[in-house]
Amino acid sequence: MNASALTAWELFCRRGDRLLFGGVDLWLDQGDALHLVGPNGIGKTSLLRMLAGFIKPYATGLPSPPAGSVGIIHWAGSFGLLNEKPALDEHLPLGQALAFWQAIDQRNSVDLDRLGLGRLLDVPVRYLSTGQRKRAAMARLLGQNADHWLLDEPLNGLDTDGVALIETLIDEQRANGGAVIVASHQPIQLRDAKTLNLADYRL
């Protein structure tokens, strides 16, 4: 339970010509959870996208470069990302939209009733509410069967049952050895979670 899941050293982030944050070090063991907080625009989403490999850590031309290596990200195992984009085809019924990812991930179906989606399978994705979309995206994430999770505002639009459900799912994922990073403005109950306030790393 204490093998490392994610190590990241000296992450700097630049958007446009503005440096957002710098010098972020992360060390997560399997089963760890990290709650990412900070004011709007500080770069929480950017940090998650950086950890997912979509944005390169900014490394050259730093005002005061740290000694040693900069911008190293290393994952042990696969990871999944849940953000504001559900990645489900809007015009398809939910069941078919999820079936596409099931075919890609080649995995047995997830328990959709537990996510409260069982009765929505015939409804086109575009008619789903914000909270229902979040649940559907969660179904996609569960179906991916990734070791670790990056969750960007997973509680947006969810009712109290939904929040409790997400918290339970995170707990289960951690019990299976997954590391979970959650960026959220809403309070979220995570057992023994570390908290990282990105405002401390503002440049």
Add this chain to the structure above:
Amino acid sequence: MTVFLALLRRDLAQLLLGGRRGGAVLPVLFFLAVAMLYPFAVGPDAPVLARTGGGVIWVAALLAAILPLDRLIEPDLELGMFDQWALRGISEEMLITVRMLAHWLSFGPPLMLAALPASALVGIDGETLWLVELGLLAGTPGLAALGVLVAAITAGLRGGAALGGLLAIPLAVPLLVFGAGSLAVGGEAGLGLTAAFSLVLLAITPFAAGAAIRSGRG
């Protein structure tokens, strides 16, 4: 392979049937509309129509290929599909290859079919029609690749659809020159050149468009 087929099935469902976005029918109708308007504009002079008709079919095919540009890449970027594919280790090059194939299937063969009634509308003879069909067979894969390439580069830009059309037209000129040129007397070598240019575009596009999508994440 399972992944390839799942991707192809989804792309075909989107591009051929189109969901609510029109699918393959709109470009074909547009193509036929141009072929139908041309005799009205030029007048019922049969020799003139027969001499220029093949070229008009080519121009109509090029313009029809540009129509679906804005729904080739952009909607999937908006939905976050490309991000989720990347997390699963599916390369952009493979995604683009699948999309080129699906895009070609959704407009190449339908246009070649529609060229039959179009040839009757502009009054070209059977021999010319045969050359037009061969030229479209050689040229439409290149148009498909070019469409996907331009769509990937302009995805996410404001006014990307209009800009995409403007970018694609000059790049498609060689296809048009060689393809329509093959209709001239002694111009049959143009078919080979059309196919060659198509192959160049097919070879470049997966890498260029893949790089465009990756850098767009920046």
